[in-house]
Amino acid sequence: MNLLAVEKPARYMGGEMGSIRKDEAELRFALAFPDVYEVGMSHLGLRILYHVLNAADGIAAERVYAPWPDMESQMEAAGSPLATLESATPLAACDIIGFTLQYELSYTNILTMLRLAGIPLLADERHDVFPLVIAGGPCAYNPEPLAPFFDAFLLGDGEEAVLEIAEAARLAKRAGLGKAALLERLAAIEGVYVPSYFEPRYHPDGSIAEIVPLKPGVGRVRRRFLANLDTAPYPAAPVVPFMKTIHDRVAVEIARGCTRGCRFCQAGYIYRPVRERSPGTIFDLVEKSLEATGYDEVSLLSLSSGDYSCIAPLLTGLMERYAHDRVAVSLPSLRVGTLTEGLIDEIKKVRKTGFTLAPEAGSERMRGVINKGITEADLLEGAANVYGAGWRLIKLYFMIGLPGETLDDVLEIPALARRVKDQAKGSGVSGEVNVSVSSFVPKAHTPFQWEAQISQDEIRERQGLLRGELKRRKLNFKWQDAPLSFMEGVFARGDRRLAPVLARAVELGCRFDGWGEHFSPERWRQAFADCGIEPEWYLRRRALDEVLPWGHLDCGVTREFLLAERERAFAESATEDCRHGRCSACGVCDFSAVEPRLSPHDAVAAPAAAALFEPLPARIRLRFAKTGAMRFLSHLELITVFTRAVSRAGVPILFSQGFHPHPKFSFATATSVGIESRAEYMDMVVAAGCEAAEVQRRLNGVLPEGLRILEAERVDVKSPSLSPQMIATHYRITFTKAPCGDLPQKCEQFLAHSDFVIQRIKKGERQTIDLRSETVSLVAGPDSLDLVAGRGKPVEYARAITGNDTLAMDDLRVEKLDVVFAAPSPRD
Numbered sequence: 001m002n003l004l005a006v007e008k009p010a011r012y013m014g015g016e017m018g019s020i021r022k023d024e025a026e027l028r029f030a031l032a033f034p035d036v037y038e039v040g041m042s043h044l045g046l047r048i049l050y051h052v053l054n055a056a057d058g059i060a061a062e063r064v065y066a067p068w069p070d071m072e073s074q075m076e077a078a079g080s081p082l083a084t085l086e087s088a089t090p091l092a093a094c095d096i097i098g099f100t101l102q103y104e105l106s107y108t109n110i111l112t113m114l115r116l117a118g119i120p121l122l123a124d125e126r127h128d129v130f131p132l133v134i135a136g137g138p139c140a141y142n143p144e145p146l147a148p149f150f151d152a153f154l155l156g157d158g159e160e161a162v163l164e165i166a167e168a169a170r171l172a173k174r175a176g177l178g179k180a181a182l183l184e185r186l187a188a189i190e191g192v193y194v195p196s197y198f199e200p201r202y203h204p205d206g207s208i209a210e211i212v213p214l215k216p217g218v219g220r221v222r223r224r225f226l227a228n229l230d231t232a233p234y235p236a237a238p239v240v241p242f243m244k245t246i247h248d249r250v251a252v253e254i255a256r257g258c259t260r261g262c263r264f265c266q267a268g269y270i271y272r273p274v275r276e277r278s279p280g281t282i283f284d285l286v287e288k289s290l291e292a293t294g295y296d297e298v299s300l301l302s303l304s305s306g307d308y309s310c311i312a313p314l315l316t317g318l319m320e321r322y323a324h325d326r327v328a329v330s331l332p333s334l335r336v337g338t339l340t341e342g343l344i345d346e347i348k349k350v351r352k353t354g355f356t357l358a359p360e361a362g363s364e365r366m367r368g369v370i371n372k373g374i375t376e377a378d379l380l381e382g383a384a385n386v387y388g389a390g391w392r393l394i395k396l397y398f399m400i401g402l403p404g405e406t407l408d409d410v411l412e413i414p415a416l417a418r419r420v421k422d423q424a425k426g427s428g429v430s431g432e433v434n435v436s437v438s439s440f441v442p443k444a445h446t447p448f449q450w451e452a453q454i455s456q457d458e459i460r461e462r463q464g465l466l467r468g469e470l471k472r473r474k475l476n477f478k479w480q481d482a483p484l485s486f487m488e489g490v491f492a493r494g495d496r497r498l499a500p501v502l503a504r505a506v507e508l509g510c511r512f513d514g515w516g517e518h519f520s521p522e523r524w525r526q527a528f529a530d531c532g533i534e535p536e537w538y539l540r541r542r543a544l545d546e547v548l549p550w551g552h553l554d555c556g557v558t559r560e561f562l563l564a565e566r567e568r569a570f571a572e573s574a575t576e577d578c579r580h581g582r583c584s585a586c587g588v589c590d591f592s593a594v595e596p597r598l599s600p601h602d603a604v605a606a607p608a609a610a611a612l613f614e615p616l617p618a619r620i621r622l623r624f625a626k627t628g629a630m631r632f633l634s635h636l637e638l639i640t641v642f643t644r645a646v647s648r649a650g651v652p653i654l655f656s657q658g659f660h661p662h663p664k665f666s667f668a669t670a671t672s673v674g675i676e677s678r679a680e681y682m683d684m685v686v687a688a689g690c691e692a693a694e695v696q697r698r699l700n701g702v703l704p705e706g707l708r709i710l711e712a713e714r715v716d717v718k719s720p721s722l723s724p725q726m727i728a729t730h731y732r733i734t735f736t737k738a739p740c741g742d743l744p745q746k747c748e749q750f751l752a753h754s755d756f757v758i759q760r761i762k763k764g765e766r767q768t769i770d771l772r773s774e775t776v777s778l779v780a781g782p783d784s785l786d787l788v789a790g791r792g793k794p795v796e797y798a799r800a801i802t803g804n805d806t807l808a809m810d811d812l813r814v815e816k817l818d819v820v821f822a823a824p825s826p827r828d
Contacts (some may be wrong), residue, residue: 001080002810003366004674006070009245009632011037014085017240017644017704020050021086023777025060026338027170030084030094030131034109035102035514036582037065037793041239042247045137047677049162051235058305059166062086062094063239066109067116069511071519075116082116091117096132096169098162099150101139105484105514107146110135111506114149121503123151123196128178131508132169136162140193141270142444142550143225145491145498147195151183155255155553156224157271159232161440187215189226199551200496206537208495208547216472221553225594229256229275236288240295242642242704249297249330250289254282255315258303259596260335261584262360263565264402266443267303272588274307274579277573279314284319290327294644294702297328305331306343307579307597317348319696326661336374336382344389355386357420358397361405362412368572369404371565378415384423390502393432394420399439400462401454404570409819410462413437414469421475434476437466439485441492446567449548452541453489456482487513495549498538500531543743556594557586602604606736615687617654617664618718620695624710625678626671630706635670641707642682649698652687668722668819671730672793674809677816678710679730681722728776728820731794733785734813743780751778752800758796771800776820790822 003009031049034041040046046063053061062084069074075082081090091097091113098109111121114133120126123133135143136154143153154161165186171181185193197218201209202748213219226232234253238626241248257274258267277285286298298318302308311331329348336357359379361367368375383394391754398413417435424431439459442448454462459482470477490499505527512518528535542548544563561584568575578584579596589595626633633641643663645652665684671677686695695714703709740746750756756772780799787797794814799807 001071001074001078003632004808004810006076007068008037008243009673010634010637011065011068011242012071012085013242013629013632014088015629015704016242017239017648017702019062019063019239020054022054023087025097026058027166027173028084028087028089028094028168030064030091030097031061031063031088032064032091032097032099032113033102034066034099034106034108034113035510036068038241038245038777039242040065040100040216041245042403043102043252044253046231047235047238047251049098050157050239052159052162052233053166056163057231057381058170058385060086062089064091064113066106066113066512072112072116072511077515081118082113086413086683092119092813093129094131095173095601096134096166096293097385099133099135099137099446101135101137101146103514104139104488105519107502108506108510108513110146111149111502112511115506120374122148124148126151126179132182134165136652138266138270139492141266141553141555142492142494143193143195144200144549145494145502146498147496148499149194149502151179152195153195154191154224155193155555157226158224159226161189161191161224164480167193180215183827184266187218188325190222193221193553200549207543208549208551210547211312211552213552220552220554223270223556224695225556226256226275227593228597229253230277230281230597232560234285236285237292240293242633242641244636244640247299248300250293250295251299251301252282252285252289253277253300253301254305254308255598258307259578259584260304260307261565262373262579263370263447264360264399264440264568265442266446269445269557269562269586271303272556272586273594273621275597276309278599279310279317282314283317283321286322290322290325290408290567290647292648294647295649296326296643297330299330299332300321301332301399304335306334309601312340312342315343319346326655332536333372336378337474341385344385347389347673348692355391355393356397357382357386359416360397360399361402361409362398362414362416363409365572366402366405366409368574369569371569371575372404373574373577376419379416380419380423382419384426387424387427387429387431388701390429390794391422392429393434393813395434396420397433398437399440400437400466401459403440403442403448403451407462407465410696411469413466414473414475417470417475418473421473421723427718428720434478435465435466435470436478438480439482441485441489441821444502445547445557445562447562447569449493449562450566452548453485453493453539455539456486456535458487463511481516481519483524484514484516484519485525486535486539487519488773490538493538493549497533500534501527504530549658556588561586615652615654615689617685618688618690619715619717620686620690621713621722622682622684622696622699622709622717623651624682624707624709626680626707627676627678628706630704631674631676634673635667639667641704644685645699645702648702651684651692651698654685654687658675666721668726671816672809672814675731675794675814675816679818681819682724683715685717691693725821728788728790729816730818730820731785731789732817733794733798734815735798735802735811737811740783740804743782743785743801745776746801746803747785751775756794756800758800760796769796 050061053059064084082091132151134152140153168185183194186192197215199212203209239345255276257271360372417433421433442451463479506525510523653663668681691714692714696709699709753772755770757770760767769792771792774792776788779786799805
């Protein structure tokens with residue numbers, strides 16, 4: 001594939017630091033994420049499964065992501081099937097394809113990926129020669145709209161179950177068993193749901209009459225539980241992408257599960273009970289991960305990180321250990337009630353952007369309905385502390401359309417947000433508040449699963465009301481478009497009759513529906529109409545005795561408990577958090593294998609910090625090669641690779657001063673994407689005790705294939721920067737596609753010009769370059785040019801010399817052989 005023709009080549013390169021390639025494997029397992037690379041690479045679950053599977057002998061876990069439309073077009077034009085990043089194995093040649101179901105609006109990408117792989121969409125049309133297609137993740141708790149496309153789903157925690165699934169497939173492969181026999185083995189694994197073993201039947205009004213098991217002994221499928229998070233495998237050396245991803249940092253899951261009991265929150269029910277990692281395990285994972293990745297930020301993940309039993313000493317210990325290394329520590333999920341002054345004092349040492357709080361509802365009444373468990377006084381006190389600690393911006397998250405909500409409740413959102421902003425006055429700062437409002441979608445396995453979702457017109461009405469009120473109060477407003485919430489609700493609450501709609505939508509061109517620029521309500525309306533489906537029907541209130549599409553799937557929380565919570569919601573009655581109170585009898589725990597696991601409140605022993613010192617600076621000049629796939633890195637991506645490489649290699653690089661310190665290195669030039677080079681130059685400032693040869697050795701030990709330090713020497717700290725000294729570049733330009741005719745004659749004609757002026761637009765400004773006057777030397781071969789020139793891009797010279805203005809970089813192979821420096825050269 002021509003990576004130069006796509007927007008972001010690094011999405012498709014593979015070969016990242018930390019990636020694992022196994023050329024020989026008995027079982028090849030493709031971990032598929034149905035969104036673009038930078039989103040999928042940020043998903044923690046996929047990182048964990050990649051680590052777990054690759055740690056097993058004979059199993060190769062490889063990654064594949066949804067190609068962006070520009071790459072999809074290229075693949076279709078070239079007839080190239082979708083393949084894995086690690087070994088470029090076509091998906092159809094893998095043994096298992098495991099999709100992550102994170103978001104309903106990514107479903108069309110799943111079908112697009114199967115289509116691009118040449119794999120039949122419907123499970124009953126895939127014969128034994130095709131891979132097993134399975135899925136897991138939060139959307140697997142109602143997988144029915146996808147059921148006809150999948151062989152099996154995994155409900156619950158995957159660390160142990162994924163190995164059992166892989167082993168069952170491996171043994172079936174050895175025995176020469178077909179898919180039918182394999183599915184029987186999979187159905188015996190706790191947490192595995194085989195949809196073809198169940199058949200939904202319907203009443204005349206369209207509601208489900210019953211969901212009938214089709215195999216003897218098959219009944220409700222119960223979610224898989226991981227009993228002890230502290231002993232579970234976790235990736236301490238994750239794959240480090242070349243490009244910037246959504247969450248570009250070390251991520252350590254400190255706890256799983258939440259028992260706060262917010263009645264709208266599916267995650268709070270399907271991930272119960274609370275299981276915490278011990279501080280010692282977390283410190284160890286952070287240390288190993290920073291060493292392996294070179295990241296400069298650690299994110300402590302859980303559904304509510306502030307609820308972690310030892311959060312204050314953990315955060316203090318991490319800051320004491322890593323402050324001198326300029327490693328930031330962030331807590332992405334904090335509840336208002338957990339914002340102690342001590343916690344804020346620690347966070348402010350590293351947090352430099354906005355501070356996010358989630359009241360969810362504007363009125364005290366609605367917060368009682370949803371069991372949010374925070375009062376307005378709590379919120380205002382937290383906001384005052386945040387502003388007092390030096391923040392200027394607070395982000396507030398709310399929902400509209402919650403069960404029982406009135407317009408008065410909606411109007412409480414801007415009123416409360418304004419009172420939050422007013423808390424800045426007491427701190428003497430000019431506070432800002434950004435208000436983000438999403439629309440409530442009733443999710444499966446929650447107390448609100450029976451409730452209706454408000455219509456698109458109602459969403460727009462409430463958004464319009466908020467827009468005016470927030471503007472009047474000088475507050476910023478961000479919202480989710482009504483059609484996106486509508487589609488999310490349809491598929492979150494849908495059944496198997498939506499599968500033909502999905503297939504039709506893909507035929508019509510739907511994909512990346514969660515991305516505003518690609519979502520097409522018109523195509524979706526046509527797909528629903530073509531399949532005779534009224535999507536609004538799925539957003540209706542369900543009768544309490546109605547059979548729900550996900551009724552045969554058991555997340556552990558009992559139906560009786562959810563119904564009781566629904567009654568408590570409309571009574572505006574609170575349910576105590578069982579973390580600190582009495583057991584609420586939700587049904588998840590058996591108090592033997594499955595029970596809450598909290599870290600003891602003992603003293604947290606943080607690892608000792610390295611001694612601080614003020615090193616004398618030394619300047620090291622490096623020449624390095626950028627070949628193979630690395631030629632597709634942009635200049636910013638190259639900077640990122642070296643930033644992480646110096647950290648991974650333990651190079652004692654010095655940092656700039658100021659609010660955002662960065663490592664002191666600089667590149668001579670930004671070589672264009674697609675050019676191979678053996679003459680890239682950079683300077684870095686390190687501690688004087690580290691010799692140039694040692695810097696070269698350390699960096700070559702961690703840089704990915706295609707990046708290699710060729711020379712290293714120490715130069716005077718005060719020597720001039722490289723860029724002004726560069727007067728020309730030596731290229732070899734080989735014509736790989738377009739015929740170039742008599743190159744020697746064309747070179748003579750070009751050199752005979754007194755000038756050859758071209759114009760280009762750069763950042764909106766017109767630039768003029770005389771290519772002839774910039775040419776130092778030019779020699780032609782049968783199909784190549786040997787060019788030494790100052791300004792100007794190789795492709796511009798190729799066009800000028802051949803007279804072919806249509807030439808593009810993918811028609812050429814360009815090699816940067818050397819750089820000509822003004823005397824004295826950097827080697828002198």
